[in-house]
Amino acid sequence: MITHADDVSETQLQTLPVVQLKNVTKQFGSLHALRGITFDLKAGRALALVGESGCGKSTCANIISRTIAQSGGDVLLNGSEVPSPLRIKDEKPFRRNVQMIFQDPFSSLNPAFTIRHHISRALKIHGHGINRADRTRRVLETLDLVGLEGETAASKYPHQLSGGQRQRVNIARALAVQPSVLLADEPTSMLDVSIRLDILKLLSRVKRERNLAMLYITHDIATAYQVAETIVIMFAGQMVEWGDSLTVLSQPRHPYTKLLLSAVPDPERRFHVENSMEYLNEATRIRAISRVYSEDVIQIGENHFVRKTEATDFS
Numbered sequence: 001m002i003t004h005a006d007d008v009s010e011t012q013l014q015t016l017p018v019v020q021l022k023n024v025t026k027q028f029g030s031l032h033a034l035r036g037i038t039f040d041l042k043a044g045r046a047l048a049l050v051g052e053s054g055c056g057k058s059t060c061a062n063i064i065s066r067t068i069a070q071s072g073g074d075v076l077l078n079g080s081e082v083p084s085p086l087r088i089k090d091e092k093p094f095r096r097n098v099q100m101i102f103q104d105p106f107s108s109l110n111p112a113f114t115i116r117h118h119i120s121r122a123l124k125i126h127g128h129g130i131n132r133a134d135r136t137r138r139v140l141e142t143l144d145l146v147g148l149e150g151e152t153a154a155s156k157y158p159h160q161l162s163g164g165q166r167q168r169v170n171i172a173r174a175l176a177v178q179p180s181v182l183l184a185d186e187p188t189s190m191l192d193v194s195i196r197l198d199i200l201k202l203l204s205r206v207k208r209e210r211n212l213a214m215l216y217i218t219h220d221i222a223t224a225y226q227v228a229e230t231i232v233i234m235f236a237g238q239m240v241e242w243g244d245s246l247t248v249l250s251q252p253r254h255p256y257t258k259l260l261l262s263a264v265p266d267p268e269r270r271f272h273v274e275n276s277m278e279y280l281n282e283a284t285r286i287r288a289i290s291r292v293y294s295e296d297v298i299q300i301g302e303n304h305f306v307r308k309t310e311a312t313d314f315s
Contacts, residue, residue: 016079017042018180018213019064019098024073026059026237033059035238035293037073039230041181046207046214048228048245050221050260055234057217061183064215065098077181096126099174103186105166109158115143116154119173126177142172146202164195168202175206182207182214188223200226221260225249230303233257236291243304253306256290259283 017040026034034056041047041064049057062068063075069084076082077097086094102108109118119139120129129135140150146168158166167187174182184203188196204227207214216227224231225245232242233256241254252258262279289309296308 017076018078019215020074020076020079021060021064022074022076024060024063024070024075026056026063026068027071032293033237034063034070036295037239039232039239039242041213041215043180043213044208044211045230046204046216046228047230047232048216048218048224049232049234050218050224051234052219056237057219057234058185061100061185061215061217064181065100065183066094092126096177097179098181098183099177099179101167101170101174101182101184101187104190105163105170106158106190108170109166111158113157114154115156115158115161115169118169119143119154119176122173122176128177138176142176143169145175145206146172147198148172162195163191164199167191167199171199171202171206175210178210180213182212183217184214185217186219187216189219196223197226203227221249222264233260235287236293238293238307240290240307240309241305243301247301247304251300251304253300253304254290255286255309259286 019041021037021039024034024037025032037056037060039047049060051057059068063070063084066075066082066084066086074081075084077094082094083090109115116136116139119142120132120135123129123135123138129138136154139154143150143153148165148168153161153165153169158169161169171187182203187203188199191199200223203214203216206212207227214228216224218224221233228245230243231245231248233240233248233254235256241248241252241257248257249261252261259282292309294307294309298306298308300306
């Protein structure tokens with residue numbers, strides 16, 4: 001059932017995480033894509049999943065959205081287990097509650113239809129707007145919300161918009177159906193650097209204003225703190241370090257977290273060509289020891305956890 005469990009009171013529901021993953025695993029044949037993933041998404045807050053390509057970030061989002069099923073563990077929405085596949089009667093309510101913003105703003109919109117059609121169709125499918133005039137009003141309001149001029153943008157086709165504007169349309173389409181969960185899968189990775197910050201600020205604002213539980217997926221650790229209060233560093237399908245974003249980024253303990261942070265460009269740090277091979281060898285060593293699965297988790301602080309490896313610094 002994805003409706004609220006009978007034994008969960010309204011007061012308890014308000015304090016429950018909106019989404020919970022409990023010891024989730026996923027295998028594709030012999031490949032362990034996810035191992036022991038456990039985290040919560042809470043209303044009005046964002047959690048950032050950070051890691052390199054192939055570490056399992058998007059697999060987590062696909063499992064939450066029920067695009068694919070987990071191999072083991074539980075996925076809960078408002079305290080109730082979400083089945084996979086979804087039952088027919090649960091499909092539409094679930095899709096309304098859990099919306100995704102995809103990485104590619106170009107292929108996410110049908111070039112044959114106007115922006116008004118894209119958003120109005122979502123409203124119609126999910127029962128928002130009593131008639132066409134009401135839906136049109138909602139379309140314009142939602143476009144204004146994401147920083148686009150509603151009247152002008154609504155009549156345009158996707159190819160007439162910039163990449164940043166298209167991504168704002170994708171965000172508007174997701175917000176139009178009034179979800180409680182927003183899954184943003186690398187929403188800025190295909191955008192020009194000059195407009196990425198604007199999209200991140202927009203996501204942070206709508207998260208607060210709509211009290212959304214947000215999952216922000218990125219390979220760029222430098223942007224995580226700008227959006228998310230909580231951060232999870234992933235590698236090889238497992239959570240290697242997680243907790244309060246500022247604490248994890250300012251006091252990293254896992255060698256892989258330190259490796260990611262060392263790769264962030266710093267204008268104050270000179271690049272020494274003669275040290276590049278040494279850095280590469282060290283990165284290879286860290287990735288090798290971090291790949292080994294471990295069930296040993298150490299709590300460093302009130303909200304700071306590290307998966308133990310042979311080279312983890314707990315001093």
